[in-house]
Amino acid sequence: QVQLVESGGGLVKPGGSLRLSCAASRFIFSDYYMSWIRQAPGKGLEWISYISGSGSTSYYAGSVKGRFTISRDSAKNSLYLQMNDLRAEDTAVYYCARDYGTNTWTFDYWGQGTLVTVSS
Amino acid sequence: DIQMTQSPSSLSASVGDRVTITCRASQSVNSYLNWYQHKPGKAPKLLIYAASSLRSGVPSRFSGSGSGTDFTLTISSLQPEDFATYYCQQSYSTPLTFGQGTKVEI
Numbered sequence: 190q191v192q193l194v195e196s197g198g199g200l201v202k203p204g205g206s207l208r209l210s211c212a213a214s215r216f217i218f219s220d221y222y223m224s225w226i227r228q229a230p231g232k233g234l235e236w237i238s239y240i241s242g243s244g245s246t247s248y249y250a251g252s253v254k255g256r257f258t259i260s261r262d263s264a265k266n267s268l269y270l271q272m273n274d275l276r277a278e279d280t281a282v283y284y285c286a287r288d289y290g291t292n293t294w295t296f297d298y299w300g301q302g303t304l305v306t307v308s309s
Numbered sequence: 310d311i312q313m314t315q316s317p318s319s320l321s322a323s324v325g326d327r328v329t330i331t332c333r334a335s336q337s338v339n340s341y342l343n344w345y346q347h348k349p350g351k352a353p354k355l356l357i358y359a360a361s362s363l364r365s366g367v368p369s370r371f372s373g374s375g376s377g378t379d380f381t382l383t384i385s386s387l388q389p390e391d392f393a394t395y396y397c398q399q400s401y402s403t404p405l406t407f408g409q410g411t412k413v414e415i
Contacts, residue, residue: 193352224405234345234353234396236405250404251310289358294400295343297364299352 191216191298193285198303205275205307211268211285211300219243219263222288224296225270227281235281238270241292253279275307311335311399315408322413328384330411332397337377341401344373344382347410348393356395357382387413 197209211223224239238259240247247259258271268285282304286296312335322328332342344357355364357373360380370385384391392415397408 233410234347234398234407236398236407239403239405248403284352286353289355293358294341294403294405295355295358296345296353296398297355297358299354301350301352 191287193287193298193300195283195285195300195303198283198305200306200308201275202309203276203307206271206273207275207305209270209272209283209285209303209305211270213266213268213285213287216287218261218266222292222294223259223261223268224286224288224294225257225259225268226284226286226296226299227279228284228302229278229281232281239288239294240268272305275305277307279305280307281305310404311338311402311406313397313399313406313408315395315397315411317411318409319412319414321415322387323415324387324389326387328387328391328413330382330395330397330413332375332380332382332408334378334380334399334401338399338401340376341399342373342375342380343398343400344371345396345398346391346393347396353396358400384413 192214240259282302284302287298289295289297340360342360345353347353394410
């Protein structure tokens with residue numbers, strides 16, 4: 190069974206940085222596009238970024254563009270999200286998710302999420 | 310950006326009820342529409358992809374229909390494990406967007 194496990198969340202002050210990780214297992218990691226999706230408290234789901242299997246292509250939602258960077262390391266079967274200049278509105282549970290196929294933008298497996306709290 | 314609007318935002322139902330949730334896109338997404346189930350503290354689960362294709366392993370009481378801008382998720386006979394929040398998501402263009410969710414409760 191595909192497994193995705195996020196880590197790296199925590200409490201950070203406004204303007205601070207945090208790096209999230211997602212450890213993938215039980216599938217050929219480099220074959221799949223991956224995304225980060227978040228859910229703010231009491232709110233719905235918000236897609237924020239995706240990256241191609243090779244890592245050569247990435248895309249960001251406007252709300253995080255210029256502040257967040259998605260990356261991956263196929264040798265470590267890991268996905269990352271570097272978050273800089275964090276704001277209160279970035280407080281959310283962050284999920285990594287696997288694309289169902291090649292760039293289908295359909296998410297067939299998700300992790301259980303890691304909580305990021307931005308507060309002074 | 311394509312806006313996705315679900316209705317209702319919440320509903321109360323009983324075990325055995327037929328439940329219908331609708332999702333409307335602000336512009337055509339053809340059949341690039343997915344449905345997810347989300348329970349608190351759990352990973353969201355893909356139920357339906359490409360508007361009407363049932364994901365392998367998902368019970369057949371779940372079905373999806375629609376194309377263009379109007380879509381429906383139907384649960385034919387609600388089971389206790391179906392109480393959750395359901396989201397639609399368009400996979401037609403970036404930024405990928407979700408509906409605001411429909412909470413199905415007792």
